Amino acid sequence: MGKxxxxxxxxxxxxxxxxxxxxxxxxxxxLVHEVTSPQAFSGLRMKNRKVRRPDxxxxxxxxxxxxxxxxxxxxxxxxxQMETLRQNCKExxxxxxxxxxxxxxIVHVIGPELGLTQPGMTIVCGDSHTSTHGAFxxxxxGIGTSEVEHTLATQTLWQSKPKTLKVQxxxxxxxxxLAKDVILYVxxxxxxxxxxGHIIEYCGEVIRDMTxxxxxxxxxxxxxxxARAGLVSxxxxxxxxxxxxxxxxxxQEFEETAEKWLALASDEDATYDKEIYIDASxxxxxxxxxxxxSQTAPVTGRVPFLNECANENERRSVESALAYMDFKExxxxxxxxxxxxxxxxxxxxxxxxxxxxxEIAKGRKVAPGVQAxxxxxxxxxxxxxxxEGLDKIFLEAGFEWxxxxxxxxxxxxxxxxxxxxxxxxxxxxxxxxxxxxxxxxHLVSPAMAAAAAVNGYFVDVRKMESAEAVH
Amino acid sequence: xxxxxxxxxxxxxMNRVNVDTDQIIPKQFLKRTxxxxxxxxxxxxxxxxxxxxxxxxxxxxRPENQGASILVANDNFGCGSSREHAPWALQDYGIQVVxxxxxxxxxxxxxxxNGMLPVVLKEEEVHYLLEKAKSASYELTVSxxxxxxxxxxxxxxxxxxSAYWQKMLINGxxxxxxxxxxxxxxxxxxDSLI
Numbered sequence: 001m002g003k004x005x006x007x008x009x010x011x012x013x014x015x016x017x018x019x020x021x022x023x024x025x026x027x028x029x030x031l032v033h034e035v036t037s038p039q040a041f042s043g044l045r046m047k048n049r050k051v052r053r054p055d056x057x058x059x060x061x062x063x064x065x066x067x068x069x070x071x072x073x074x075x076x077x078x079x080x081q082m083e084t085l086r087q088n089c090k091e092x093x094x095x096x097x098x099x100x101x102x103x104x105x106i107v108h109v110i111g112p113e114l115g116l117t118q119p120g121m122t123i124v125c126g127d128s129h130t131s132t133h134g135a136f137x138x139x140x141x142g143i144g145t146s147e148v149e150h151t152l153a154t155q156t157l158w159q160s161k162p163k164t165l166k167v168q169x170x171x172x173x174x175x176x177x178l179a180k181d182v183i184l185y186v187x188x189x190x191x192x193x194x195x196x197g198h199i200i201e202y203c204g205e206v207i208r209d210m211t212x213x214x215x216x217x218x219x220x221x222x223x224x225x226x227a228r229a230g231l232v233s234x235x236x237x238x239x240x241x242x243x244x245x246x247x248x249x250x251x252q253e254f255e256e257t258a259e260k261w262l263a264l265a266s267d268e269d270a271t272y273d274k275e276i277y278i279d280a281s282x283x284x285x286x287x288x289x290x291x292x293x294s295q296t297a298p299v300t301g302r303v304p305f306l307n308e309c310a311n312e313n314e315r316r317s318v319e320s321a322l323a324y325m326d327f328k329e330x331x332x333x334x335x336x337x338x339x340x341x342x343x344x345x346x347x348x349x350x351x352x353x354x355x356x357x358x359e360i361a362k363g364r365k366v367a368p369g370v371q372a373x374x375x376x377x378x379x380x381x382x383x384x385x386x387x388e389g390l391d392k393i394f395l396e397a398g399f400e401w402x403x404x405x406x407x408x409x410x411x412x413x414x415x416x417x418x419x420x421x422x423x424x425x426x427x428x429x430x431x432x433x434x435x436x437x438x439x440x441x442h443l444v445s446p447a448m449a450a451a452a453a454v455n456g457y458f459v460d461v462r463k464m465e466s467a468e469a470v471h
Numbered sequence: 472x473x474x475x476x477x478x479x480x481x482x483x484x485m486n487r488v489n490v491d492t493d494q495i496i497p498k499q500f501l502k503r504t505x506x507x508x509x510x511x512x513x514x515x516x517x518x519x520x521x522x523x524x525x526x527x528x529x530x531x532x533r534p535e536n537q538g539a540s541i542l543v544a545n546d547n548f549g550c551g552s553s554r555e556h557a558p559w560a561l562q563d564y565g566i567q568v569v570x571x572x573x574x575x576x577x578x579x580x581x582x583x584x585n586g587m588l589p590v591v592l593k594e595e596e597v598h599y600l601l602e603k604a605k606s607a608s609y610e611l612t613v614s615x616x617x618x619x620x621x622x623x624x625x626x627x628x629x630x631x632x633s634a635y636w637q638k639m640l641i642n643g644x645x646x647x648x649x650x651x652x653x654x655x656x657x658x659x660x661x662d663s664l665i
Contacts, residue, residue, distance in 0.1 A: 015653070015656055015657055015660045016653060016656055020633075020634045020635060021634075021635045022633075022635060024650065024653065024656075026657070026660050026661075035501050035502070035554075036553070036554065036555070038504035038505075039504065039505065039506045039555075042504070042505075043647075047647075047648075049647070049651075052657075063501075064502065075502075077502040077503070078502050080502070080504065081502050081504060084504050126553060126555075127552075127553055128551065128552050128553040128577060130553075142553035142577055143553060143577070143580075144553055144554070144555035144558075144577060144580065144581035144584060145506075145555040146555060146581065146584035146585065146646075147580070147584065149647065150646060150647050150650065153647050153650070153651065154647065154650045154651060154657060155657065155661075156650060156657055158635075158646065158650070160633070162576075192489055192547060192550060193489075193546070193547045193550070193573065193575070196547070196573065196575065196576055197576060223551075223577075226547070226550065226575060226576065228576050228577060292489050292491070292550075313488045313545065313546060316486075316487070316488065317488050317489060320487075410493075410498050410552075411498065412498050412499070412501065412502070419521075429491075429493070429551060429552075431491045431493040431494065431551060432493070432494060432516065433493065433494070433497055433516045434493050434498075437497075437516055437521075
């Protein structure tokens with residue numbers, strides 16, 4: 001019987017297996033940022049322990065960094081956290097893409113663009129969106145600070161093997177329907193815990209047709225369905241993306257490595273613990289209306305009525321979401337007015353995301369009363385976008401063009417949505433208060449966010465001129 | 472870390488589904504570089520009104536829930552962000568055991584690593600406990616050794632806990648220390664990569 005890529009990678013990384021214990025897994029790459037690491041380094045220092053493999057550890061600052069005046073950090077607590085990471089990297093010999101580095105950016109954007117992220121790896125980071133790196137055919141998952149410390153000290157983690165879950169998306173996506181809409185649709189159909197205890201493998205024609213950046217968007221939000229990891233088997237698209245990147249081998253060695261990577265793909269006859277099938281023709285541009293990512297509807301749809309709820313738990317959850325968002329039952333999505341737009345985050349801040357938003361923004365103006373910010377995922381993305389003139393398109397349309405970081409996805413820096421305001425956001429979580437106390441988040445694709453920015457409310461991007469360029 | 476064998480404590484109920492870690496500890500409190508002192512910020516946006524006074528409606532502010540060390544919640548508790556600040560905040564506030572029909576994976580793991588016990592019970596058992604928790608005097612006894620939960624009125628339930636974590640919790644062992652003793656094996660694995 002064939003094996004899934006999940007089984008293959010898991011087995012390859014077992015350092016120790018013993019009845020009655022989780023497996024001891026080797027970790028190939030450990031990504032570190034300023035927020036979830038300080039206590040882990042303190043733990044090492046207290047016990048006089050070293051970082052086992054600084055060469056397999058890479059750090060950056062992203063969560064706290066300002067996106068304007070980035071060298072003038074006015075929040076002393078945030079500044080202390082960044083300074084602490086600087087000291088820790090120096091003391092333990094870890095490479096740091098610091099705020100002044102051309103490689104700085106959101107940890108899940110820079111890993112892939114530097115070629116640190118590679119097929120076949122186990123990758124961890126003290127951040128739940130580490131699932132992003134699964135797009136390359138790696139087992140990548142978020143960990144807490146205790147596990148950050150464990151990885152730093154031992155380059156391993158004790159992990160019980162999760163079950164396998166196949167999510168197959170068949171057919172072709174319509175014009176104006178993007179990777180973000182695919183994963184939001186899956187969440188709207190299957191809820192916020194369909195993936196708990198599982199690693200997802202995304203497959204099917206739609207996933208095969210996707211670029212690497214689109215696959216990253218899909219894998220990124222695996223955790224919103226409860227799955228710690230989500231991945232895609234490597235193929236030619238994966239290989240071509242990685243060719244020539246900084247940390248991958250070059251020349252003949254790259255060709256040989258690429259052959260090994262391709263062999264990791266799931267076997268045709270592999271079986272999974274659970275399978276979900278999605279028909280791409282059913283997917284429309286999506287907009288979240290509630291306070292978890294499964295509370296999402298097509299832009300042509302509406303908020304539910306309470307009497308449509310399947311059970312008491314769902315009813316309570318919808319009721320509290322409607323109260324928080326200040327919506328009436330049955331409200332049309334297209335009637336939702338917005339005051340803020342955020343284009344960025346580890347979900348949607350890469351070059352292709354910015355291109356798609358720019359296609360819609362081009363020649364139009366941000367609606368009166370709306371503030372729209374564009375935050376490239378990394379300094380690299382920013383440079384590439386500027387080389388194409390995307391910054392000028394955004395600025396002419398009245399968007400703000402910022403420096404790279406996590407920014408308004410979780411608003412740990414100064415980029416905050418004021419209480420009561422609605423934000424069209426390309427990020428990954430619409431939890432209460434996520435973008436600021438009392439903020440109301442609507443998760444959308446970059447094209448839908450730009451469309452909302454120039455209209456002041458949600459419109460179906462498929463009905464806008466220039467929508468044909470968005471796919 | 473101190474071991475956890477049995478715990479008898481007061482019970483607080485929070486009948487909400489999908490309580491995410493952004494609610495347990497909002498992001499503005501993640502900038503500390505220590506593990507301590509997070510309890511004062513636990514459930515901050517729910518627990519306090521805009522003017523900073525306690526919200527009397529919030530579960531943990533109700534008189535009957537004061538001094539609780541066991542929290543009963545609903546499905547998918549601890550979903551979202553991997554921040555370990557969530558269990559740190561619960562623990563610092565005084566919660567040692569969380570009971571729910573299901574937990575998010577990372578939160579579940581983060582609790583265990585801090586000597587806290589996440590208990591998965593059946594839905595009907597959790598609903599019974601949520602009802603009972605409305606009484607100020609309601610207490611439960613949790614035994615890690617027997618993997619059982621009991622009250623004084625005859626309620627008893629078993630919960631799943633792997634032999635590995637049972638042993639780790641009871642002894643309060645340092646997982647890193649145990650792994651470091653396997654250095655030879657890790658070295659052998661690393662050598663096989665070259």
